[in-house]
Amino acid sequence: MTMATDSRERMVRSAAYLFRERGYSGTGFRDVIAHSGAPRGSIYHHFPGGKVQLAQEAVRYAGEFLNAGIEKAMEGGDPAAAVDAFVGWWRGVLIKSGFRAGCPVAAVTVECHDEVPQLAEAAAAVFDRWQDTLATGLANAGIPDARAARLARLIVAAVEGATLLCRAHRDVRPLDDVVAELKELTRAAVRDR
Template identity: 70%
Template sequence: MRSAAYLFRERGYSGTGFRDVIAHSGAPRGSIYHHFPGGKVQLAVEAVRYAGDFVAAGTESTIREGDPVAAVHAFVGWWRRVLTKSEFQAGCPIAAVTVESHEEAPQLAEAAAAAFARWKEALATGLMAGGCSPERAAGVSTLIVAAVEGATILCRAAHDTSALDQVAVELELVVESALKAPG
């Protein structure tokens, strides 16, 4: 699953085959068919769940520290590391699968929607713990995920992190404002 998620973020869903995942993971050829009898779609669904859980867990651990602004910085920082470490070749595997979701595999879009929802829920939980109203927390968390996903795409195109850096500054202002607003 990790290898599939890694390859999806660089090559997309259509550009990644079972052979690629086997080569990247070093797993025996038969094991992929054993663990994923539903084929590439099942592998993609599981890879999206894995990636969604991985990013959400990092965000949730920062939220437990009680600072919603720090959680936003951790979320942004994760994507900054992905971009720079991959020399701007890697983006979000969930976005890649979402963009390529087909009518014949609606479970891909469902898995992606669930992963994005988990990220939004984690961020909203942190905002509410900081005193933000549930309605405002839901809107701000959606803004955070959408802005960071969009900035990641802009960064890949420009081969620099300036868009992500600018979005981080603006999101910090939005979060601070949301926390100060009467809840």
């Protein structure tokens, strides 16, 4: 890995990290440079499309990072384990950050405006990827494809919503309750096939 590539990757990771806590509009290039330790002028070199380009790449990075955990959990064939994998990371982020951090994909999504539709598209692609990965694992466990797709969408939506509730209440119980119900629902779907 070259120094330039390393610097670029650090900036993308830093942007994702900062979006989790500060949101898209609350994070500037100066913040990303300070957090990543990258040379000041390099951000404009690596992201000629500006903050929108950086945000798109940070959203993709965050999406792929979490998707890799879901895929690994799905290898065991237990859909409830995939729910745990999807949620476990968020739970850790919430606790470690003192409930200041949430999902960088959701943070960018809620701030998307008509003038930056590419951010909404990047976020939608990540949510779709998570849903597809979960749906594939659920289908591989024997749940019919149509139901697997609906359950996958429910899992993503419920976890994202529970994450917001956790931040508002400064407590992980909303996430824990949602996870318990989602795991029971996925187990029942496997039994009912």
